[in-house]
Structure formats: structure tokens, C-alpha cells
Amino acid sequence: MLSAYSRRSGFQSVIVDAYSNNLTIEETAKRISAIKGPKLLGFAVMSSHVVSRIESVLTLLDFNACDIRHVTLGGYFATFNQDFLLQRLGKVNSVIRFEVDQVFPHLVSAVAEGHDWKVLPGIAYRQDGKVIVSAGLTYPHNLDELPLADRSFERPDTNEAYIQTSRGCYGKCTFCLNIMFSNQEGMPTWRYRSAESIVDEMTRLAKDRGIRKYNIVDENFLGGRQKDARWRAHRFADLLIKNNLEIKFRLSCRANDIDSDLLAHLRDAGLINILLGIESGSSSFLRSIKKGATVNTNMAAIKMVRDAGISLSLGFMPYRPGTTLDSLDAEFRFLDDHVRGARLSPGLSQQLRGQLWVYEGSPEYRTLSQKGVRMQRDANTRNMFRYAECSKVVMFRQVNNPLLEMIEAAAIEIANMRIPHTRRMAYQRALDGLALDSSLGNLAVFHRHSKMDQSTFIKHARHPLVEEVSDIHILAQIENLLQRHDVSNGD
Ligand code: B12
Ligand code: SF4
DSSP, X not given: OHHHHHHHTTOOOOOOOTTTTTOOHHHHHHHHHTSOSSEEEEEEOSSGGGHHHHHHHHHHOOHHHHTEEEEEEESHHHHHOHHHHHHHOTTOOEEEOSOOTTHHHHHHHHHHHTOOGGGXXXXXXXXXXXXXXXXXXXXXXXXXXXXXXXXXTSOTTOSEEEEOOEEOOSOOOTTOHHHHHHOOTTSOSOEEOOHHHHHHHHHHHHHHHOOOEEEEXXXXXXXXXXXXXXXXXXXXXXXXXXXXXXXXXXEEEOGGGOOHHHHHHHHHHTEEEEEEEEEOSOHHHHHHTTOSOOHHHHHHHHHHHHHTTOEEEEEEOSBSTTOOHHHHHHHHHHHHHHTTTSOBSSOHHHHTTOBOOEETTSHHHHHHHHHTOOEEEOTTTSSEEEEOOOHHHHHHHHHHHHHHHHHHHHHHHHHHSOXXXXXXXXXXXXXXXXXXXXXXXXXXXXXXXXXXXXXHHHHHHIIIIIXXXXXXXXXXXXXXXXXXTTOOTTO
């Protein structure tokens, strides 16, 4: 997007996609060095995982020989961690916060022409040992006016792509990082591209590159109850069907926004997977996180998606502040009653491990701080906080999660096997059953041993559960399952 914007403003731009191409630090630095002419270097800092890599790349680059005039950072993590980044990365000149579509070309031209870039809105920089953030915020009001994304970095050998069709969400979930990013004060809660603009881009990509599968990256594709949001979704489906594009796509939305007619229409247009943030089967928890959807709404949405024959992904978080063995049991039973047997992607083992992450600055963070819950900054992610948890829950997770990880690995292997679809579905369902049955079974064992102190508990639990149940029992079951059906790669 930024590349397309810069080109529109008359600058050349090159994208080096180190992440998807698995480039080493040396390879990344080499590719940057090979780009000719004076440069403004920008790094996308989506998460903290890339910070040390950026640091190493910057160390390897010869700024004079490469004629690097300015280094800037942007993206989710950069937006909320400008102080940390500017203090740690001495070679970085600026961080541009939030949606930078409009500011970025101005920064490029200010640097190119030697103008003062510090007056631009939403820019953080160092001054006299302090980090200053310039006032103001810009964002595109009409997403149809954005240039189409520069996709020159995408692999030519794939028929899949990411696409953005809207920004923001009207929800107010207390843990949500996305709305902290895209719902700033004074901004409309949801901005969108017209159905025509999306389908035009898809038509062009189908013709030029044979792209037939899309991950729609929007937080909330359906936008809300407002008329134009639903109208747009129907219009999008109409246009895909009319143009006969034979496209498959995945999207995320809220459970309270779907209805059977819309689902059927989108399915006929190519919708294959829907991600719903169900989060929990507990009414009081849904209220406490301000989900804006009830347990009944969630159950109805799950049923509608199942009935429409669309595969389902779920946001679900049984592990959260205040979780007990009993609340875990209730959450697992909710999944057992309402989700078992659904076409789940990637599989129930993920939902059974789901954790509420507390981001710095989120309403959840503030509530927990006010309640006096002990929290500790997570050293790896930096902008997330770990919170005090019940010791029995911690022990249970230590034992149960490795099993679920093994089941998930098996599910991914099965998803990648070249076997008939119906057989794949049967295996996935069997693995989901294993994940649920083992988790409920392990919980029952933990309940039986609940009188033991921590060290005896770990001593007793680790051997019977981890070695017998996980290493032998689960693996043997998966193997049996595969052998019974005589599955092999390339079947
Ligand atoms: C698609 C996606 C991915 C794809 C990206 C594919 C690709 N080739 O682009 C993949 C699968 C690779 C991915 C990986 C990861 N992701 Co991701 N991803 C997303 C998702 C769904 C959409 C991002 C997107 O494309 N948005 C559309 C574009 C237009 O918007 P944007 O990226 O925000 O860019 C704007 C600004 O951020 C800014 N900007 C972005 N880059 C840059 C660079 C510069 C120089 C500047 C100045 C500005 C700038 O300007 C843009 C225009 O305004 C978001 C959630 C969401 N709905 O946004 C999560 C999200 C960004 N991902 C997230 C995470 C955690 C990860 C992973 C760490 C997951 C993991 N455990 O491996 C990795 C990290 C990868 C990395 N290199 O750091 C989190 C980040 C949370 C955080 N920072 O605390 C998010 C918010 C999801 C979430 N809520 O948890 N992800
Ligand atoms: S519905 Fe999803 S995107 Fe919207 S506020 Fe809640 S968690 Fe965030």
C-alpha cells in the first residue's frame, strides 16, 4: 500500500519481503544494499519478533555506501512502542504511528527535498534525549481512493493472496488490539471499499496472475447492522457470481452480524471459511469483556455456519484472568456441545488452548490494574502482559497443552496430505474428538488429585499424563486412525 502511494507521488519503491522468503539477516542487508540511489528505508514492525532482526540488518548496512538518508518504522508494534524502538535502535530516525497512508509520501518528499519532516502528523522522533510525538493523525476516509496494493513482492507461484476490504470494527471488546489501532477518537468505526473496487481488483489479479484464493484481512468484514454494510456484502457476492470468477475466500466477522441468507449468498459466491470471535460459553465473561454478543447469539451463529456448510474458525479463550479448573471444564463442555463435529479450521486443539492476551493500554489492562491483579511485562512480546493465574490451572495447562500441540501438528499434517476431501474431514473430526476427550479426561484426573500440594501433584501428574497419555496413548491413537484408513502421502 505504502509502496503504491509512494509511486503515485513520483518515487521509486522496492519491497524486500524477508519474512515470506525466509531471508537471512545477511541476505536482507545484501538486497537492500543492491538498491541503487539515495534511500529512505522503512521497516514494517508488525510484532516485537522482528526488532532484533531489524537491529542486526541496520548494523550490517553501510549507510554511506548505500546512501541511506532516513530510517523509519511503522505498523502495529511500532505504533504502540515508539519510545522503546527509538531508544533501542539508534539508527532509526522516526516512527510513523497508526495508518500512515497519507503521511508516508510526505515524509519521503520531505527527506528527499531536505524539508523539516518533524512537523508531519503522528511522527515520533528523538530530541535532546527524549522521544517527541508530533500532534495530529491522518487516515484515509474513503478506502476506494487508496491506490491498489503493490503486489510485486508476492510469490509468482501461488494462487493465494491477502486483500483488505475494510478497516475498523464497531465492537468494544476490552482485549482488542485491532480497535486500539484503527478506531481512534473522531474516526468512523468502520471504513470500507466498495464491492466494485474489490471485485475489480480480484478480476485483474485472476487475469494477470491466476489468483483464486483470498484471505480477507479485515477485522470485521460485515461492518455492522448499518444498511450499507450488509448491502455491500450482498453486492460483493452478486458481483463475484455475475463475473463468474470462481474465487474462494475467508473472512472474519462478529457472530451477531450474520444471518442465514447472507451466509448462503456469500457461500455461493465462494466463502469457504469464517472466523467468529465467540471467545467463551460463559455469559458473565462475555459481559465482562464487552463482547456485545450473548451465548445464545454465538450458539445460533455457530449453527448457521455449520448448516451453510462453511468451515469455521473460532476465537475462544478458556485461559484468562480468573480461570479455574471448573471454568475450564464449563468451557470445554461448551465446545463439546456446540462445536464438536463442525468443520473446524485448523481444529479444536487450538481453541482448547486459547488464551486472553492482555495488551498494554487496552481496556482489559486498565481493568486488571485497577482490580490489583499482578501483571508482568512479557519479555518476548513487550506489549503484552502476563497475569497471575491459579496454580492448578497453570499445572493443568503444562500437562494438557503439549498433547494439544501434538494433535494440532497431526491436524496440519493431515490438512496438507493429498487425500480426498471427505476423508480429510473424517480425520479432522477424529482429531477434534481426541483433543476434546483428552482435555476433559485430563481435567477429571486433575480434579481427583486436587488435594495434593503442588510438587507432589506435578510428580504424580507428569508421569501418568505426559508419558502414558501423551507419548503413547495419543500418538498410538493417531497412528491407528491413519493406518485403519490406509492413508499415505499422495493417496
Ligand atoms: C495478514 C496478517 C499477517 C500476515 C502478513 C502477510 C503479508 N504478506 O502481508 C502474516 C501471516 C505473515 C502475519 C504474521 C504475523 N502476524 Co499478523 N496480521 C495480519 C493481519 C490479519 C492483517 C495485516 C494487514 O495486512 N493489514 C492491512 C494493511 C494495509 O494494514 P497494516 O499492515 O496495519 O499497515 C498499515 C500500518 O500498520 C502501517 N504500516 C505497516 N507497515 C509499515 C511499514 C512502514 C515502514 C511504515 C512507515 C508504516 C507501516 O501503514 C499501513 C497503512 O496504513 C493483522 C490483523 C489486522 N486485521 O490488521 C495481523 C497482526 C498484525 N499480526 C499479528 C501478529 C502477532 C503476527 C505474528 C507475530 C504471528 C506469529 N506468531 O507468527 C507474525 C509476525 C510477522 C512479522 N514479520 O512480524 C498481530 C500483531 C499484534 C502486536 N503487534 O502486538 C495482529 C494485529 C493480529 C492480532 N490482533 O493479534 N500476519
Ligand atoms: S469484534 Fe473482533 S475486531 Fe471487533 S472489537 Fe471485538 S475483538 Fe476487536
